[in-house]
Each structure stands twice: as C-alpha cells, then as structure tokens.
Amino acid sequence: MNPRVVRVALAAPSHMQETQTRPVAGTSGVHAQELDHWLTLAQAARHIGVAKSALYQWLQAGRVPHHRFGRLIKIHVDDLEQFVASARAEGHWTPYGSHPQT
Secondary structure, three states: OOOOEEEEEOOOOHHHOOEEEEEOOOOOOOOHHHHHHEEEHHHHHHHHOOOHHHHHHHHHOOOOOOEEEOOEEEEEHHHHHHHHHHOOOOOOOOOOOOOOOO
16 A cells, blocks of 8 residues: 655755655545645745735635635635736836826
8 A cells, every 4th residue: 555645845945945755644535745735824925925914804805715624724826826816917007196198
C-alpha cells in the first residue's frame, strides 16, 4: 500500500528553500496535492499583497468565496485568483483629485 505524499517547504528564505516528502495521515479520499490549494486568511492576504483586515472585509461582504469551519476560515487558491482577476481595473489610471485632459 502506497501512502499519500506531499511536498513540504522548510522555513527558509525563498531562494534557499528545500522540499521534503512525508506521508499525509488521514487523507483518505482526498488527493494530497489538493491540500496545498487551501489558504488561511493570513496566507491569502499575503498571497495577494493586502492587509488581513481588508481581505476579511471582502469576505464579510461576500466578494471572496471562502469556507468556515467554526472560527477557521479557508480560501481556495482558485477562488482567490478568480477574485483578483475580476477586480482588475481597466482603462487609464488618474491620480486621486486630478482630472483627465480633454
């Protein structure tokens, strides 16, 4: 019987990261690769470069799909990426308080 294996990044600067493999206990019916696709609130905020409080407000407003397990909030990477893509601004940016030239 072959145990499921997942790669784990050790705590080191990104340019020095090593990976290890280890069996994943209690993952029957779940692909080990899918475990890496779920982020905590802090991880998701860091992933898109915003404050946790801003992301939490978007969650409360229903703008970002998420799952709650009691007090634990998990966000799927695909949902987060879709939110970022939908929030992309189109057109020309003008600084606050300035008016476009006509």
